[in-house]
Every structure is written in structure tokens, then in C-alpha cells.
């Protein structure tokens with residue numbers, strides 16, 4: 707069977723007072739219970755920035771200003787591969803309304819490697835620690 711194409715996924719990196727926003731994948735989703743950076747798959751014609759603005763509005767009920775790509779990393783899961791693109795974001799406000807996750811948290815960069823992140827996120831976390839840790 708031919709390999710599935712690599713899915714492009716944008717993930718928002720919001721850092722406020724040195725703390726990084728993470729969200730927990732809810733029961734019933736793949737990777738349930740693991741923490742991630744909120745975001746989702748790029749739709750046709752989207753850039754990582756337009757995608758993350760749409761996704762954070764859908765998932766957290768918040769407007770966002772999207773900045774530079776911090777880092778991207780390809781990860782192969784059993785079902786296929788993703789290219790996880792970490793986009794720096796500034797949120798319009800911090801009273802988040804969760805719609806697909808079951809929790810959110812603000813964590814120190816060094817804590818990121820201890821909370822149970824989705825495996826694809828580890829290189830992203832390492833880059834955040836290099837820059838902000």
C-alpha cells in the first residue's frame with residue numbers, strides 16, 4: 707500500500723509570563739488524555755498562521771494574532787505521519803472556553819517534558835525549553 711501523505715498540523719504556542727499553554731485531548735479522541743498544543747490540520751489554501759487563528763477560535767473561543775513558526779517536526783504514528791508546525795501566538799484574552807479538550811494548563815517550559823505530551827510534541831517542547839526554559 708502506498709504511504710499516506712504527511713498531514714500538516716498547526717499547533718499554537720502561547721507563552722504568558724513565562725508559562726506555556728497546553729490542552730488535554732479528551733476521552734474518545736485519538737491520543738486521549740495526552741497534552742498537546744491546541745490546533746489542528748491545515749485545510750486547503752491555509753497557511754500555518756491562518757489555520758491556527760481558525761483552530762484557536764474553534765477550540766478555545768479566542769481571537770489570536772499569529773506570528774512566526776517556532777519549529778516544525780515530522781512524527782510517524784502507526785496510522786500515518788504528521789508535520790507538526792509550532793506557530794507563536796498571542797491570545798486576545800485568557801478566559802478560554804474549551805470545546806474539544808477536557809482541560810487546559812499553563813506550565814513552565816521545563817515541566818513540558820513531565821506532563822505526558824503527545825510524542826510528536828517532544829521536539830517542539832525541547833525547542834521551547836532552549837529558547838525560554
Ligand SMILES: Nc1nc2c([nH]c(=O)n2[C@H]2C[C@H](O)[C@@H](COP(=O)(O)OP(=O)(O)OP(=O)(O)O)O2)c(=O)[nH]1
Pocket residue numbers: 715716717736737741742743744745746747761788790824825826827
Ligand atoms: N493540534 C495538535 N495536534 C497534535 C499535536 N500533537 C499531535 O500528535 N497531534 C496530532 C493529533 C491528530 O492526529 C493530529 C491533528 O490534530 P487534531 O485532532 O487537533 O485536528 P483537528 O483539530 O483538525 O480536528 P479534526 O477536525 O480532525 O477532528 O495531530 C499537537 O500538539 N497539537
Ligand SMILES: [Mg+2]
Pocket residue numbers: 744745746747761765806
Ligand atoms: Mg485540534
